[in-house]
Amino acid sequence: MIEARLLNRLQRKKTQLDDLRPLPAAAVRRLNEQLTVEWIYNSNAIEGSTLTLKETQLILETGLTIGGKSLREHFEVINHKQAIEYVEALSTGEASITPFHVRQIHQLVLTHIDDDNAGQYRNLPVYITGTAYEPPEAWEVVHLMSEWGDWLNGPALLLHPVERAALAHHRLVAIHPFIDGNGRTARLVMNLLLMYEGYPPTIIKRANRRQYYRVLAQADEENESPLVNFVGRAVERSLTLYLEACTPRTAPPASEDEWIPLREAAQGTPYSQEYLSLLARKGRLEAIKRGRIWYTTRRAIATYRASVG
Incomplete structure (x- = not known):
């Protein structure tokens, strides 16, 4: 599914990054702090948050309340940070990723926003604005999520890690297991799967929102290659950033x-x-x-x- 040229670049850059391990702690810490802010800002902005990147950073670093912004938007930032910390902890373990972990992530995403539904599968029909796709009925969700876990820890293990993460993300969005927070949860799960395999966290940018929704819609029609390659290019950007930050510079680049x-x-x-x-x-x-x-x-x-x- 991944285009050959992109796959070659991903493999080369992943190998280069692995060869640098253990990565310099100070450089990784600085880059992780930067990417965490960008990750939270972009994922929330895709879902309609009006907070800017700078406002997101201020909330994370100072806890300040931003005038003119809703309480929900503030909790979306704080919750996302806690969900990322949970994902980072899971990514260093050896346990298989299961629907239980998906629900735990979702609970963190919606805490103080919708406590009644945080971490709970939906019991109502949902509709996705701007698309003809109709998610499954609520009564199907438990079974479909069980199938998702079986696929993820069975046949999907034969896929390239980027393909597995991208398709797991799409299948979660397609099931739409929750009343709200499906997109944020799916992107967190995607990054969990990537980080579990030693890839850096990957950001789907707000500026690419239209293309992101377009490739998701194509995947709904069983054309998954555009989504896989879209995610692959995002992974490549993160690999490049980490290589630039972690490669020792004894001389200027050729x-x-x-x-x-x-x-x-x-x-x-x-x-x-x-x-x-x-x-x-x-x-x-x-x-x-x-x-x-x-x-x-x-x-x-x-x-x-x-x-x-």
């Missing part, structure tokens, strides 16, 4: 390995900046996005050119 904006990278090639941007968005060109600007390396462009002849 010029062909230096990250440069696509505008600069396009110079001297047969490709326009717009075409390179398209390749980056599709995951066909190794690239990372910082803010609103895509970056790649000259080596990545050379690799792409060689692959297409």
Whole structure:
């Protein structure tokens, strides 16, 4: 399901990261603090939170109440942090991930927001706004979640870890086992499965919300490759960030390995900046996005050119 070029990059970067273990504690701590804020902000924003990244950081670091923002939005930040801490603890263990853990994560996500339903499977029908997909009836949820656990710890173990995490995420969303909080819970479970296999936490960005919902809808129609590759590109971004933070710099990077904006990278090639941007968005060109600007390396462009002849 993962495109060959993307799979090769994921395997190479994962191997490079594993070769650096044990990772430098100070660098990992700083990066984890940054990614935790971004993870919480983006996951909540996808679900409609109006808090900014800076406001999210202030709530986490100071406990301040942000004027004009709802109490629910504040609890969504605090709860998500506690859920991440639970996921981090689980990821270092050896136990299989089961529906019990999914319910525990959901309970943390909805604590003080909807205590009656936190950690409880729904007993009512639910509808997903903006999609024709209809989740299963409430009476089917217990059985479907049991099947999800059997699949996750059976046939899914034969999949690449990124494929397994992406598909587990989609199957959870498709079951929609809870009244509320399904998306946040599914993304936490996805990261739990990735971290369990030694991958860094991966962020689905608010800016990519439309594409995220589009690939989920395609997966509803049994076309799962777009979702798997979408998640794979997000995993690659996290691997790149960790490699940059943890790789010792005894000398400046070789010029062909230096990250440069696509505008600069396009110079001297047969490709326009717009075409390179398209390749980056599709995951066909190794690239990372910082803010609103895509970056790649000259080596990545050379690799792409060689692959297409």
